[in-house]
Amino acid sequence: MSEYQYYEFLALDRPLTSAEQAEVRGLSTRAELTATSFTNHYEFGDFGGDPRQMMERYYDAHLHVTDWGTREVMLRLPKELFDLGAAREYLLDEQVEAWVSGEHIILDLRSEDDEDDEDDEDDEDAWDGAGDQDVAPDRGGEVSLSAIAGVRGELASGDLRPLYLAWLSAVGTWERDEDAFDDDFEAEPEPPVPAGLGSLTASQQALAGFLRLDPDLLATAAEAAPELTATRDELREHAESIASLPGPEKDALLLRVARGEAGRVHLELLHRLRELRGEPENGRDGAAARRTVAELLDAAARRRQEREAPAAAR
Secondary structure, eight states, X not given: OOOOEEEEEEOOSSOOOHHHHHHHHTTOSSSEEOSSEEEEEESSSOOSSOHXXXXXXXXXXXXXXXXXXXXXXXXXXXXXXXXXXXXHTTOBTTTEEEEEETTXXXXXXXXXXXTHHHHHHHHXXXXXXXXXXOOOTTOGGGSOHHHHTHHHHHHHTTXXXXXXXXXXXXXXXXXXXXXXXXXXXXXXXXXXXXXXXXXXXXXXXXXXXXXXXXXXXXXXXXXXXXXXXXXXXXXHHXXXXXXXXXXXXXXXXXXXXXXXXXXXXXXXXXXHHHHHHTOOOBTOOOOSOOOBHHHHHHHHHHHHHHHHHHHHHO
């Protein structure tokens, strides 16, 4: 019986050099390889490289899908632009991992479900069109990593919603399989709830759908999320903040863009503008009361029952 696997990598901060491309080519002669991307699928055999090492050495985003239920996203961020301490509260066993490699922090977000085929049809019906992604569990090539990779810039700019979504997805795994975690897991408190869980960005919606985040569980979690700050004229605020940057700093940023580092400069600029405006990270305010895993799952089950009751009655 054949097994299907799909691998995709993106180099977002800078393109790979010719030498680096040759090194990657040595790992797979069949892959579609450019200076900024690597894609390949396998129906027999397996990939000869180590995705973690490839992320540590070459790439900034990675997606892996298998027909036995694995869905995985890795993101690499410069460690000076991302607070690992903030991420630790959202880490959860193998489902949400983070580690330091040289000058980077790498996040590994994973969803496992060996009954994927049947569950996905129900999940896709439950999601709104804006959040529903064509993720075809047995054909990962239909998934676009570019639709998800935008959360990397959001994390660098201080938005921790993607990490909460990954943690919440792992909690949903325990609802499907109580052997996934220890027996006392249900008493664990949730991490800080970031503002705006009820109004996710397109990239966050794509991540939530890819990680099989149950919409009823998300809606339940969003009930305790603070509202985002009032809609601002972000372009005007960016213009004002950029105008306040010293001339030599702006010149250095432009020179790096000319050298092909536009992706990295974009992350650094978003982080710098947030600092200039004195904006805290979205999610670091842990003053609000935190619900336990059991409370979240029970409330989501009640919401699901109420949502499905009219159809059951009909």
